[in-house]
Amino acid sequence: xxxxxxEILSHVRRIEIKTRRLSDHVFxxxxxxxxxxxxxxxxxxxxxxxxxxxxxxxxxxxARYNEPYVKVFEEERELTMLLLVDISGSEYxxxxxxLKRDTLTEVAAxxxxxxxxxxxxxxxxxxxxxxxxxxxxxxxxxxxxxxxREMLERQPEGTGTDxxxxxxxxxxxxxxxxxxxxLSDFAGTGYEKALxxxxxxxxxxxxxxxxxxxxxxxxxxxxxxxxPETGERKWIHTTPGWRKRFAEAFVRQEKxxxxxxxxxxxxxxxxxxHEDYVRQLLTYFDNR
Numbered sequence: 001x002x003x004x005x006x007e008i009l010s011h012v013r014r015i016e017i018k019t020r021r022l023s024d025h026v027f028x029x030x031x032x033x034x035x036x037x038x039x040x041x042x043x044x045x046x047x048x049x050x051x052x053x054x055x056x057x058x059x060x061x062x063a064r065y066n067e068p069y070v071k072v073f074e075e076e077r078e079l080t081m082l083l084l085v086d087i088s089g090s091e092y093x094x095x096x097x098x099l100k101r102d103t104l105t106e107v108a109a110x111x112x113x114x115x116x117x118x119x120x121x122x123x124x125x126x127x128x129x130x131x132x133x134x135x136x137x138x139x140x141x142x143x144x145x146x147x148x149r150e151m152l153e154r155q156p157e158g159t160g161t162d163x164x165x166x167x168x169x170x171x172x173x174x175x176x177x178x179x180x181x182x183l184s185d186f187a188g189t190g191y192e193k194a195l196x197x198x199x200x201x202x203x204x205x206x207x208x209x210x211x212x213x214x215x216x217x218x219x220x221x222x223x224x225x226x227x228p229e230t231g232e233r234k235w236i237h238t239t240p241g242w243r244k245r246f247a248e249a250f251v252r253q254e255k256x257x258x259x260x261x262x263x264x265x266x267x268x269x270x271x272x273x274h275e276d277y278v279r280q281l282l283t284y285f286d287n288r
Contacts, residue, residue: 084180087101108148125166161187164191203266210272
């Protein structure tokens with residue numbers, strides 16, 4: 001049953017209270033130290049001075065003037081964060097506490113509040129097997145609240161998941177370097193090439209949310225199931241052999257996710273849906 005406007009606004013408020021407190025007191029400093037200062041733009045060249053980093057030598061200018069010159073960079077005054085959030089049918093699944101989509105929304109909101117705390121812009125792309133919505137990057141609390149509301153309220157027109165298309169769309173519209181968080185259960189493959197292309201320009205992190213029963217399904221005899229993305233209904237006999245194949249399919253998707261992000265040089269982390277994501281995000285920031 002669709003939520004009323006009052007229920008949606010109340011949910012937005014609860015998420016703001018929870019995630020803004022996290023971003024203010026926990027993630028704000030981690031976000032600032034990780035990303036601020038990494039966005040550098042070329043300013044000028046000048047003669048080499050003792051103590052300069054030799055990696056900044058401009059060899060073309062050095063050869064032209066027959067003496068060493070170095071490139072001078074200045075820190076960008078602001079960064080742009082872009083959230084790519086999967087709202088396909090498979091996100092409407094969860095066996096403890098909340099759905100995967102709820103966890104995705106909370107994580108994305110925490111990251112967004114961390115960005116605006118540092119006076120950065122935040123944008124949003126919602127996708128399924130198509131681009132469902134694009135909100136251009138802007139600053140401010142009201143803008144982030146709109147992003148949260150759309151993540152809660154938007155019902156997908158598509159049924160499947162196409163991460164490749166989302167990455168290609170993002171690459172096409174984002175002309176300047178952005179901090180990109182791609183949030184999904186990554187229940188699919190075929191996006192490695194698009195990820196490599198996008199990662200050449202943007203700083204990308206994949207945040208994978210999964211449920212424990214997607215990894216290992218208990219023996220329940222015959223059970224009715226509905227495919228979350230196709231709507232197909234059938235009865236499944238959860239024999240040991242069937243559960244083994246089910247687990248193997250999960251492992252294949254997990255390995256593809258890990259290898260695709262590793263090969264592209266992008267960051268990645270996996271979060272179990274019913275676990276506290278705060279600790280895992282902090283560990284990720286610390287390791288970066």
